[in-house]
Amino acid sequence: MSEVDTDVIIIGAGIAGLNAASTLHSKGLKSLILEARPRIGGRVYTKRDTVTGNHYDLGASWFHSTMENPIFDKFTNNWYSNSQIESAKYDDNNVGIIINSETGSLPSGINVGAIVDEMKYYSSNLKDDISLHNCAIEYFKTKQHRLSRDEIKYSTALFKFAELLNGCDWDTIGSKFSYGPFNGRDAFNTIGYDKVIEKIIEGYPNDNVLLNKVVKSVEKIQVGKADETIIKVTNADGSIYKSKYLIVTIPLGVLKLSIDKTNEEGAITFNPPLPKPITDNFAKTKFLPLAKVIVEFDKAFWPDNDKFLVLSVPNDDELDITKTYETVKEFGNYTDKENVKAFDFPCLVSNFNSVRKIPALMFLLPSQPAYQIENASDPEKYGYDLIKPIISKIVGKDIEIPEPKLILTTSWGNDPYSRGAISTCAPGDKFVNDALIDGFGSIRFAGEGPVYQGHSCAHGAYISGEREANYIIEKLSK
Numbered sequence: 001m002s003e004v005d006t007d008v009i010i011i012g013a014g015i016a017g018l019n020a021a022s023t024l025h026s027k028g029l030k031s032l033i034l035e036a037r038p039r040i041g042g043r044v045y046t047k048r049d050t051v052t053g054n055h056y057d058l059g060a061s062w063f064h065s066t067m068e069n070p071i072f073d074k075f076t077n078n079w080y081s082n083s084q085i086e087s088a089k090y091d092d093n094n095v096g097i098i099i100n101s102e103t104g105s106l107p108s109g110i111n112v113g114a115i116v117d118e119m120k121y122y123s124s125n126l127k128d129d130i131s132l133h134n135c136a137i138e139y140f141k142t143k144q145h146r147l148s149r150d151e152i153k154y155s156t157a158l159f160k161f162a163e164l165l166n167g168c169d170w171d172t173i174g175s176k177f178s179y180g181p182f183n184g185r186d187a188f189n190t191i192g193y194d195k196v197i198e199k200i201i202e203g204y205p206n207d208n209v210l211l212n213k214v215v216k217s218v219e220k221i222q223v224g225k226a227d228e229t230i231i232k233v234t235n236a237d238g239s240i241y242k243s244k245y246l247i248v249t250i251p252l253g254v255l256k257l258s259i260d261k262t263n264e265e266g267a268i269t270f271n272p273p274l275p276k277p278i279t280d281n282f283a284k285t286k287f288l289p290l291a292k293v294i295v296e297f298d299k300a301f302w303p304d305n306d307k308f309l310v311l312s313v314p315n316d317d318e319l320d321i322t323k324t325y326e327t328v329k330e331f332g333n334y335t336d337k338e339n340v341k342a343f344d345f346p347c348l349v350s351n352f353n354s355v356r357k358i359p360a361l362m363f364l365l366p367s368q369p370a371y372q373i374e375n376a377s378d379p380e381k382y383g384y385d386l387i388k389p390i391i392s393k394i395v396g397k398d399i400e401i402p403e404p405k406l407i408l409t410t411s412w413g414n415d416p417y418s419r420g421a422i423s424t425c426a427p428g429d430k431f432v433n434d435a436l437i438d439g440f441g442s443i444r445f446a447g448e449g450p451v452y453q454g455h456s457c458a459h460g461a462y463i464s465g466e467r468e469a470n471y472i473i474e475k476l477s478k
């Protein structure tokens with residue numbers, strides 16, 4: 001059993017933990033990172049193929065909210081500004097919309113974007129926070145007299161697209177925060193998100209990052225007056241480390257287990273237990289998976305749009321124009337289905353041939369298909385079979401799709417150290433668990449969950465890590 005004394009222990013080597021460590025290091029404070037996995041990065045995970053030189057991000061890919069994203073600014077302005085390759089690309093050029101119809105595309109002459117903007121306004125201003133699905137029903141109930149049949153049909157499908165921003169199906173997403181506070185365009189990271197990780201941790205001592213350390217328990221021990229405590233952290237391998245402060249950055253899906261599932265892998269027992277204001281908030285916290293299916297071919301055979309939004313559109317015969325909201329009620333309810341197929345769910349397809357000059361497509365899928373892929377006996381084959389009809393629609397012609405060179409799928413839901421993709425708000429839930437930001441004395445919390453700016457995003461994790469490091473720096477300087 002080893003014992004190490006340090007100023008701060010950080011649990012988790014994702015963006016939040018690494019940025020906390022780097023900030024503490026820059027001010028001369030000592031820290032130690034305990035990471036359960038055999039690698040750093042957390043939900044940033046770049047697979048690099050040593051033969052082709054290609055790389056694929058299985059976690060974060062985009063810089064969101066680029067008007068207020070500090071990682072994006074550093075990445076493009078400081079870290080890789082001299083790179084010969086553009087390090088990030090706004091990928092909103094010529095966005096294709098693909099639907100399951102004869103033509104495969106939206107009919108011209110309907111401005112669904114404007115209606116979706118109205119629906120976003122409507123959802124964020126409703127008095128009661130209801131599910132996104134119910135919100136769509138309410139919107140059509142009260143506003144359908146202003147809309148044409150096609151406007152209703154296609155804007156419903158686009159609205160449901162928010163499932164990809166939240167990871168959940170629209171029955172489990174609270175309408176109020178369903179579109180999040182996204183400020184600014186999205187930019188695609190073209191050189192790999194691991195390059196962000198490399199820069200954040202540059203200069204931090206390697207020896208202070210301990211991998212394969214699954215933290216099992218945290219004990220706060222009183223050593224003097226009320227605010228004089230020592231933190232004792234015990235790992236699954238029996239090693240113990242002690243510090244003055246602790247920053248916990250594990251995903252909320254894992255932290256939730258501390259309430260009543262402490263035997264599960266990755267769960268941490270807190271002694272004394274986490275206070276009620278923190279745990280009360282977890283009752284509704286949703287943490288479901290998103291999945292990626294990445295397919296690489298010998299050469300591209302699809303159109304050159306930057307990306308494609310693939311929509312699940314209500315059937316024409318299902319759509320009763322006199323009672324459209326009734327139709328919307330039945331539409332898109334796939335949570336009870338065990339096997340969803342292409343076009344049952346919305347999906348985003350990034351065209352790497354356009355954004356990175358690589359003949360590959362990346363499919364981002366919501367929770368239900370994600371579960372199916374993760375639990376399949378052959379996830380690559382299952383994932384590819386699931387998205388193949390979408391490739392056919394994108395191509396638009398009856399051609400034989402060639403065999404892919406490479407298929408990659410993800411497993412964020414089954415992974416015990418993530419247990420999902422991103423934090424989501426259920427109806428009536430708080431956008432952010434403020435009690436986590438307040439912390440528990442010398443036990444602090446960071447990550448994409450406990451933060452407002454950049455909530456659920458990589459830059460939110462970054463901001464929260466710095467916030468907690470600065471809190472401790474201030475405390476220790478007194």
Ligand SMILES: Cc1cc2nc3c(=O)[nH]c(=O)nc-3n(C[C@H](O)[C@H](O)[C@H](O)COP(=O)(O)OP(=O)(O)OC[C@H]3O[C@@H](n4cnc5c(N)ncnc54)[C@H](O)[C@@H]3O)c2cc1C
Binds near residue numbers: 063254
């Ligand atoms: C498929 C997918 C796509 C995404 N796309 C984007 C995107 O395009 N843009 C964007 O901004 N964001 C995206 N995100 C979200 C983004 O990846 C996260 O917000 C961010 O990486 C979270 O960082 P974090 O430090 O909060 O948590 P994490 O990166 O999850 O780090 C937490 C760390 O804690 C470790 N840990 C867990 N339990 C224990 C334990 N008991 N003991 C020790 N260590 C433990 C984990 O192994 C992990 O390394 C995506 C996420 C997913 C899954």
